[in-house]
Amino acid sequence: MAPLNLGIVGPGQVARVFAAAAIESGAARITRVLGRGRERLEDFTAEFGGRAFDDRLAFFMDEDPAAPMEAVYIATPHTEHLQPARLALECGIHVLCEKPLVLPLGKCSGLIRHARRTRVALMEGWMYRTHPQVAALFELISAGELGTIRRVESEFAFDCPFDPQHRLFKFALGGGAILDVGGYPLSLALGVARAEAGGGSDILQSAALVAAEGELTPSMVIGDARATVRIGEIEAHLRAAITRDGGCSARVVGSRATATLEHPFMPEGRRRGLVGAILIDREGHVERREVPSPLDCFALEALAFRDLVRSGQWLGPTWPLVDHDESSVIARLMIDWRQAIYETLPQDFQLPEGLTLSDLELDVPDLPEFL
Numbered sequence: 001m002a003p004l005n006l007g008i009v010g011p012g013q014v015a016r017v018f019a020a021a022a023i024e025s026g027a028a029r030i031t032r033v034l035g036r037g038r039e040r041l042e043d044f045t046a047e048f049g050g051r052a053f054d055d056r057l058a059f060f061m062d063e064d065p066a067a068p069m070e071a072v073y074i075a076t077p078h079t080e081h082l083q084p085a086r087l088a089l090e091c092g093i094h095v096l097c098e099k100p101l102v103l104p105l106g107k108c109s110g111l112i113r114h115a116r117r118t119r120v121a122l123m124e125g126w127m128y129r130t131h132p133q134v135a136a137l138f139e140l141i142s143a144g145e146l147g148t149i150r151r152v153e154s155e156f157a158f159d160c161p162f163d164p165q166h167r168l169f170k171f172a173l174g175g176g177a178i179l180d181v182g183g184y185p186l187s188l189a190l191g192v193a194r195a196e197a198g199g200g201s202d203i204l205q206s207a208a209l210v211a212a213e214g215e216l217t218p219s220m221v222i223g224d225a226r227a228t229v230r231i232g233e234i235e236a237h238l239r240a241a242i243t244r245d246g247g248c249s250a251r252v253v254g255s256r257a258t259a260t261l262e263h264p265f266m267p268e269g270r271r272r273g274l275v276g277a278i279l280i281d282r283e284g285h286v287e288r289r290e291v292p293s294p295l296d297c298f299a300l301e302a303l304a305f306r307d308l309v310r311s312g313q314w315l316g317p318t319w320p321l322v323d324h325d326e327s328s329v330i331a332r333l334m335i336d337w338r339q340a341i342y343e344t345l346p347q348d349f350q351l352p353e354g355l356t357l358s359d360l361e362l363d364v365p366d367l368p369e370f371l
């Protein structure tokens with residue numbers, strides 16, 4: 001299958017990892033790169049190819065046949081996903097967008113509807129879901145090997161030194177643990193519930209936040225967050241942090257056995273890790289099932305996106321990847337999770353830079369049109 005002619009929006013840290021994997025796997029060749037800093041742009045294009053742009057409209061509208069663009073990978077900070085995504089859809093360009101798909105989160109379903117209306121492929125970048133270890137876990141559950149699932153425990157927590165200018169700690173850029181890594185344990189729990197229900201997305205409608213708590217950083221973003229979420233009969237205990245080194249975990253407790261993914265979100269605990277493993281505990285007897293992959297998650301994700309685009313269908317990725325229904329429910333639950341934590345603050349709390357909570361996610365009026 002022919003590689004995608006891909007544009008990169010935001011040539012930062014993760015874009016470098018993704019571009020290397022996409023090129024090596026044959027999923028894409030980089031034809032355009034959009035950034036703000038000339039030096040960073042030139043470093044990126046020197047390493048991965050493509051023409052450099054520092055103007056968004058020129059990047060999308062350019063008609064140079066030597067640098068055609070069928071699709072974009074958006075890897076800017078969270079708050080900068082929506083505008084390029086909407087512009088891409090207007091131009092009929094397919095979109096693979098890093099998580100969380102958009103801020104304000106309340107715009108997620110609207111963006112998905114817009115993509116479907118314009119018949120453009122839109123995929124949220126949950127790379128961990130492309131690794132065969134996740135499909136293997138879901139198959140175990142669907143096959144009933146664990147018995148009835150009642151509980152999921154999952155966490156993604158790392159300790160980043162506090163820097164108020166870093167995107168992780170800047171409220172105005174969508175900083176905080178829930179928006180950055182909360183979606184990993186959350187989507188894992190939703191995926192488990194779907195697997196138990198046979199893969200369909202109807203069960204997702206039952207998902208609801210039961211309880212939440214967390215602590216803020218001095219820059220007023222959520223540093224460490226816990227949540228209990230109910231999905232059908234399953235209770236999920238979730239944790240996300242950018243201020244505490246808790247690592248990554250995923251444990252699925254069934255009536256017959258408990259399954260634990262050794263490294264749920266990055267096989268071998270590494271971005272370019274290949275070999276996943278599931279530990280299955282049956283009354284104290286633990287079986288370790290390895291699930292190797294010839295390619296890492298970023299390469300698998302790039303290939304899945306290429307296949308989606310080439311398939312010509314615009315309804316988005318399909319189970320066991322995060323599909324559009326799941327993206328919408330992740331966004332809905334993240335709104336509730338964040339809101340529940342901010343609601344525990346005194347009424348007169350102050351957000352930085354004169355912002356209000358609704359500037360990022362709640363009941364916002366339509367953003368101005370960009371064309």
Ligand SMILES: NC(=O)C1=CN([C@@H]2O[C@H](COP(=O)(O)OP(=O)(O)OC[C@H]3O[C@@H](n4cnc5c(N)ncnc54)[C@H](OP(=O)(O)O)[C@@H]3O)[C@@H](O)[C@H]2O)C=CC1
Nearest residue numbers: 010011012013014035036037040075076077078080098099
């Ligand atoms: N799937 C995964 O494993 C990972 C996903 N991510 C996701 O990718 C996105 C980017 O993260 P990461 O690569 O760590 O971020 P970086 O800060 O390393 O890169 C962000 C890029 O966006 C550009 N940019 C555009 N607008 C802005 C702005 N207003 N402020 C700051 N930078 C801007 C940056 O600067 P310039 O334009 O100057 O080049 C840079 O190229 C996030 O949404 C995050 O959730 C992040 C890490 C891993």
Ligand SMILES: O=C1CO[C@H](CO)[C@@H](O)[C@@H]1O
Nearest residue numbers: 014099158168179180181
């Ligand atoms: O998605 C992600 C995965 O891991 C990173 C930390 O290592 C996060 O910051 C990021 O946004």
